[in-house]
Amino acid sequence: GAGVSQSPSNKVTEKGKDVELRCDPISGHTALYWYRQSLGQGLEFLIYFQGNSAPDKSGLPSDRFSAERTGGSVSTLTIQRTQQEDSAVYLCASSTTGGEGYEQYFGPGTRLTVT
Amino acid sequence: AQSVTQLGSHVSVSEGALVLLRCNYSSSVPPYLFWYVQYPNQGLQLLLKYTSAATLVKGINGFEAEFKKSETSFHLTKPSAHMSDAAEYFCAVKQAGTALIFGKGTTLSVSS
Numbered sequence: 001g002a003g004v005s006q007s008p009s010n011k012v013t014e015k016g017k018d019v020e021l022r023c024d025p026i027s028g029h030t031a032l033y034w035y036r037q038s039l040g041q042g043l044e045f046l047i048y049f050q051g052n053s054a055p056d057k058s059g060l061p062s063d064r065f066s067a068e069r070t071g072g073s074v075s076t077l078t079i080q081r082t083q084q085e086d087s088a089v090y091l092c093a094s095s096t097t098g099g100e101g102y103e104q105y106f107g108p109g110t111r112l113t114v115t
Numbered sequence: 116a117q118s119v120t121q122l123g124s125h126v127s128v129s130e131g132a133l134v135l136l137r138c139n140y141s142s143s144v145p146p147y148l149f150w151y152v153q154y155p156n157q158g159l160q161l162l163l164k165y166t167s168a169a170t171l172v173k174g175i176n177g178f179e180a181e182f183k184k185s186e187t188s189f190h191l192t193k194p195s196a197h198m199s200d201a202a203e204y205f206c207a208v209k210q211a212g213t214a215l216i217f218g219k220g221t222t223l224s225v226s227s
Contacts, residue, residue, distance in 0.1 A: 033214050045214035056213040091158060104215060106158035
């Protein structure tokens with residue numbers, strides 16, 4: 001079946017602009033996660049959705065970052081007033097449930113470059 | 116809080132040699148542990164996971180890992196490296212009700 005998809009695959013934006021990153025999880029997966037991967041910081045957790053609710057958003061680095069999930073499916077990560085330090089690969093993952101033993105399936109990522 | 120430490124940011128082996136990638140975890144409760152692989156410009160792919168059913172876990176592509184509670188380790192091994200194994204490998208621990216906590220990653224290079 002179809003895996004996790006993300007769009008766009010690459011995004012170049014100017015400092016100060018807003019960007020939206022999209023994630024389509026595997027159908028039927030109730031848990032959805034956003035991570036950020038950068039050279040200096042490795043893989044960092046951003047936010048976790050169970051259904052349309054976000055019980056853990058502790059990884060969002062600032063109030064410029066927000067995310068929503070609608071219909072228990074598609075999620076959008078929005079970064080407002082982008083800064084150069086936001087440049088990274090943003091990875092989305094989904095899982096059957098949020099339980100500990102369930103593996104997460106990752107999308108290919110969106111590479112964000114802020115100039 | 117749970118955490119993961121991967122010893123060695125880069126490991127180089129010859130084709131056919133043993134691969135050993137080290138991972139130690141810190142957890143106050145029985146952990147759920149994972150190894151993921153990332154090929155260049157791709158997302159992460161699950162290699163194997165430990166969920167307390169068996170201490171020796173076999174994964175894809177000939178990889179396996181052994182959970183050792185006394186050593187708080189979950190090292191990844193493969194008896195014979197292939198050129199196609201060159202990639203970045205991440206060890207991770209799953210926190211209850213939330214996300215994976217990843218180690219910093221180990222880049223594996225395989226030479227002919």
